[in-house]
Structures are given as C-alpha cells and as structure tokens.
Amino acid sequence: MSNDSSQSPPDRRPLIAFAWLWVGAPLAYGLYELVQKATKLFTG
Amino acid sequence: MSPPVAPAGWSRWLVPPAALSVHLSIGQAYAWSVFKPPLESSLGLSGTQSALPFQLAIVMLGLSAAFGGTLVERNGPRWAMTVALVCFSSGFLISALGAATEQYWLIVLGYGFVGGIGLGIGYISPVSTLIKWFPDRPGMATGIAIMGFGGGALIASPWSTQMLQSFGTDSSGIALAFLVHGLSYAVFMALGVLLVRVPRGENREGTAGAPSAFQGPQVSANTAVRTPQFWCLWVVLCMNVTAGIGILEKAAPMIQDFFKNTSTPVSVSASAGFVALLSAANMAGRIGWSSTSDLLGRKNIYRVYLGFGAVMYALIALFGDSSKPLFVLCAMVILSFYGGGFATVPAYLKDLFGTYQVGAIHGRLLTAWSTAGVLGPLIVNWIADHQKAAGKSGASLYELSFIIMIGLLVVGFVANELVRPVNARHHIPAPREETVDVERQQPESA
Numbered sequence: 001m002s003n004d005s006s007q008s009p010p011d012r013r014p015l016i017a018f019a020w021l022w023v024g025a026p027l028a029y030g031l032y033e034l035v036q037k038a039t040k041l042f043t044g
Numbered sequence: 045m046s047p048p049v050a051p052a053g054w055s056r057w058l059v060p061p062a063a064l065s066v067h068l069s070i071g072q073a074y075a076w077s078v079f080k081p082p083l084e085s086s087l088g089l090s091g092t093q094s095a096l097p098f099q100l101a102i103v104m105l106g107l108s109a110a111f112g113g114t115l116v117e118r119n120g121p122r123w124a125m126t127v128a129l130v131c132f133s134s135g136f137l138i139s140a141l142g143a144a145t146e147q148y149w150l151i152v153l154g155y156g157f158v159g160g161i162g163l164g165i166g167y168i169s170p171v172s173t174l175i176k177w178f179p180d181r182p183g184m185a186t187g188i189a190i191m192g193f194g195g196g197a198l199i200a201s202p203w204s205t206q207m208l209q210s211f212g213t214d215s216s217g218i219a220l221a222f223l224v225h226g227l228s229y230a231v232f233m234a235l236g237v238l239l240v241r242v243p244r245g246e247n248r249e250g251t252a253g254a255p256s257a258f259q260g261p262q263v264s265a266n267t268a269v270r271t272p273q274f275w276c277l278w279v280v281l282c283m284n285v286t287a288g289i290g291i292l293e294k295a296a297p298m299i300q301d302f303f304k305n306t307s308t309p310v311s312v313s314a315s316a317g318f319v320a321l322l323s324a325a326n327m328a329g330r331i332g333w334s335s336t337s338d339l340l341g342r343k344n345i346y347r348v349y350l351g352f353g354a355v356m357y358a359l360i361a362l363f364g365d366s367s368k369p370l371f372v373l374c375a376m377v378i379l380s381f382y383g384g385g386f387a388t389v390p391a392y393l394k395d396l397f398g399t400y401q402v403g404a405i406h407g408r409l410l411t412a413w414s415t416a417g418v419l420g421p422l423i424v425n426w427i428a429d430h431q432k433a434a435g436k437s438g439a440s441l442y443e444l445s446f447i448i449m450i451g452l453l454v455v456g457f458v459a460n461e462l463v464r465p466v467n468a469r470h471h472i473p474a475p476r477e478e479t480v481d482v483e484r485q486q487p488e489s490a
Contacts, residue, residue, distance in 0.1 A: 008053075009051070009052050009053020009054075010053065012053065012054065012055045015058065016055055016058055016061075019058055019061035019062070019235065019239060020057075022065065022232075022235050023061045023065055023068060023192070023235075026199045026232075027064075027195050027198075027199065029203075030195055030198030030199035030201075030202070031195075031198065031324075033198065033201070034198050034320050034323060034324055035320075037316055038317050038320040038321045038324060039317060040313045040317035041314050041317030041318050041320075041321060041372070042317070043314075
C-alpha cells in the first residue's frame with residue numbers, strides 16, 4: 001500500500017474549472033435573459 | 045451516511061459550486077408562476093388553486109429547515125444534498141404523473157409537499173460546511189450559495205417558458221415539462237452531492253486551506269433558541285424580509301400606479317423590466333453586501349440594511365412619484381438589502397453561536413422568513429385595496445404601507461442594537477482534539 005504523505009496531491013484545477021462552468025453556464029443564461037427583460041424598463 | 049471528509053489537497057473552491065448546484069436548482073420555486081396559467085387553462089383551476097403547490101412548498105421549506113436542521117448537522121452535507129435532490133426531483137416526477145393523469149392533488153403533493161422538503165433541506169445543506177471552509181470570509185461564502193437561490197428563478201423562468209412553448213400548454217405538455225425538470229435538476233444537483241466535502245482538522249497533515257471545524261465559543265441549536273440573541277436576530281430577519289417583500293410583491297403594479305398620472309407613465313412591458321432589475325439587485329445584494337459584512341462586521345451591515353432601508357422607503361414615499369430614476373434606484377437598494385439580509389444571517393449566527401450547529405440554528409431562524417412571507421404581502425395588498433376602495437389612486441395607494449415598512453425597519457434596527465455576545469453559560473464545553481478526530485473526521489471511505 002502506498003504512503004499518501006509521500007505523494008503530492010492531485011491537481012484540482014481542471015475539476016475546479018469544470019465545477020464552476022457547470023454552475024456558471026446556466027447562471028450566465030439566466031443573467032442574459034434578465035438583462036434582456038430589464039432593458040424594457042428604458043425602451044418599452 | 046458519514047460526512048465526506050476532504051482528502052489531502054482538496055480545494056475549498058470546490059465547495060461553493062457544490063452549494064450553487066443545489067441552490068440554483070431549488071431557487072426554481074420562485075418561477076412557479078410560469079406554470080400557473082397553463083395549469084389553470086388545462087385543469088380548470090382558479091388562481092388561488094394553482095398557487096397551492098408553491099404555497100405548500102414554501103411552508104414545507106420553513107418546516108423542514110426548522111425541524112430537519114439537526115439531522116443535517118448530524119448526517120452532513122452530502123446526506124442533506126442527497127435528500128434535497130431526491131425530494132426536489134421526485135416532486136417534479138410526481139407532478140408529471142399528476143399532470144398526465146389530470147389529478148391535481150398529485151401536483152400539490154409532489155411539488156408542494158415532497159418538493160418543499162427538498163427546498164428546506166437543500167437551502168440549509170451547504171451553509172454549515174461553507175462557513176467551516178471559509179472561516180475568514182463566511183459572509184462571502186454563504187453569500188455565493190444564497191445568491192444561487194435568487195439566481196435559480198432567473199434560470200428557470202425563461203427555461204420553463206421555452207419548454208412549455210415547445211411541449212404545449214395542455215396537460216400532456218405540462219407533464220412532459222415537469223418530467224424534464226425533474227430529471228434535469230437531478231443531474232444538475234448530483235454535482236453538489238459528489239463534490240461536497242467537510243474540512244479536516246487544521247492539525248492534520250495536508251490541510252492547507254482546510255481550517256478547523258470548531259473555533260471559538262460554540263452553542264447548540266437547542267440552547268440557541270432559548271437565548272435573546274436568537275430572537276433578536278429572528279426579529280431583524282423578519283422585519284428586513286417583510287420590508288423587501290413589501291416592494292417585491294407588488295413591484296409591477298406599484299411602478300405603474302406611481303407614474304400613472306405623470307408625463308412619464310410606465311407600460312406593462314416596462315414594469316416587467318423593473319421587476320427584472322429588482323431581481324438583479326436582490327441577487328447582487330446577496331453576494332455583494334454579504335461579502336462586505338466580512339469587512340464591516342455583521343452588526344454594522346444590518347445597521348445599513350435596516351437604517352438606510354428606512355431612509356430609502358422615506359425617499360420613495362416623499363419624492364418617489366416625482367422622479368422615476370429615484371424611485372427605481374431606491375427600490376433597487378431596498379431589494380439589495382433584502383437579499384443581503386438573507387445571505388448575511390448565517391455568518392451572523394456563526395459569529396454568535398459558532399459553527400457547531402449553525403446549519404440547524406439557521407434552519408430554525410428561517411421561520412422568520414415564513415412569517416415575513418405572510419406579513420409583507422398582507423400589509424401591502426390589504427392597505428392598497430382599502431385605499432383604492434376609499435377612492436385614492438396612484439402613489440397614495442402605497443403611502444401608508446411605506447410608513448408601516450419604515451416602522452418595521454426601525455423595530456428591526458432596535459432589535460439589532462440589542463444583540464450582544466452570547467453568555468458563556470450557554471457555550472458547550474470545548475472538545476478535546478482526540479474527540480474531534482474520532483467523532484468529526486471520519487475517513488472518506490466510510
């Protein structure tokens with residue numbers, strides 16, 4: 001059995017990027033739709 | 045299910061997206077109104093009947109957060125997120141069955157009762173964990189998650205609308221939309237279940253960025269509800285939320301009424317834009333003000349929410365109908381304080397009661413939200429209806445409501461001033477390091 005303390009921890013950056021993209025993409029869609037609606041206050 | 049402990053090198057920046065995947069999903073509740081007109085036309089329901097699933101869901105949110113908080117603390121965030129996923133998604137699936145068979149009671153049971161439990165458990169599921177991972181910035185951490193609850197409706201509203209346009213607004217189209225919602229949210233929330241981890245103790249190896257679970261004085265949930273601090277905060281939250289809902293509830297008709305007899309009347313589509321702006325302010329306040337509370341302190345930020353909130357209401361009442369930009373700006377600030385109040389309260393609880401059972405205490409405090417949810421709309425609608433019956437119109441329909449809101453905010457301000465550190469006799473004895481290791485830091489494989 002390998003000793004965990006002798007190994008460097010795996011690089012988590014790809015996982016962090018994926019996780020933030022997972023939640024960021026739908027949120028960006030929601031914000032885009034929101035901006036579209038909000039502009040009607042000034043144009044409609 | 046044992047709490048999933050972070051392995052060596054786990055990044056705390058993986059925890060906010062885990063929380064967001066749950067909050068962005070359950071925030072769909074505020075987009076329920078999209079389903080109301082199709083349900084009314086296809087199942088022959090009244091407006092009151094079609095609102096039932098949402099109302100029951102909000103009641104269940106409060107009840108499950110209040111009564112399930114201790115279970116969430118005991119079983120950990122992964123268990124809580126799993127329960128939230130199963131309940132929220134199966135709520136949609138039961139509703140799909142209800143729509144397909146035209147059995148409305150199944151939609152009430154599914155979305156309202158079962159889904160509502162998912163809302164409550166999901167809402168509090170990441171709070172305690174986030175605070176433990178970000179003891180240096182608890183306001184920012186919980187602000188990110190609770191911002192997600194506001195953001196959920198922004199996503200669901202256009203998404204559900206497009207789905208109904210594609211599938212049709214008859215009962216089979218609604219059933220298909222519910223089915224897709226249930227399955228999609230299950231997949232989306234699964235990220236949270238898989239990613240969430242509780243931090244290891246700070247003295248363990250490989251724990252850079254993973255601070256100790258317990259720091260400073262700790263108070264249990266059962267003890268916390270017997271302290272004056274809890275009830276002062278309950279009043280603070282209730283007053284702040286009531287004031288925000290006072291505008292949010294009638295935003296679209298309110299802005300139309302305010303500028304009805306002016307040279308710049310507001311159309312129906314423009315008022316929808318105003319509602320969207322308020323949603324943006326609500327969301328921005330959740331992350332912005334809550335993060336600012338890490339710098340200013342929790343008591344000071346609530347002085348801003350409640351004190352400046354009252355000033356904003358006074359400005360609207362006095363000069364709102366003379367300037368549209370002023371009206372919009374003041375309403376946006378009030379809504380940003382409304383969102384900020386929600387997002388900052390877990391960090392305020394952590395400051396007072398520690399992290400030991402902060403999720404459970406937060407769950408019990410959310411009964412203030414349920415109360416405000418009834419109080420705010422009741423005040424504004426009841427007064428507006430009576431003013432209309434008395435022959436008034438325009439801005440004068442809301443003057444009395446605004447004066448009451450200012451009074452409520454002052455009550456909240458005073459309650460905030462009464463908050464003091466919790467007496468040491470309420471603190472639980474500090475656990476020894478070995479006890480922490482055995483009870484709280486269980487291996488990942490368990």
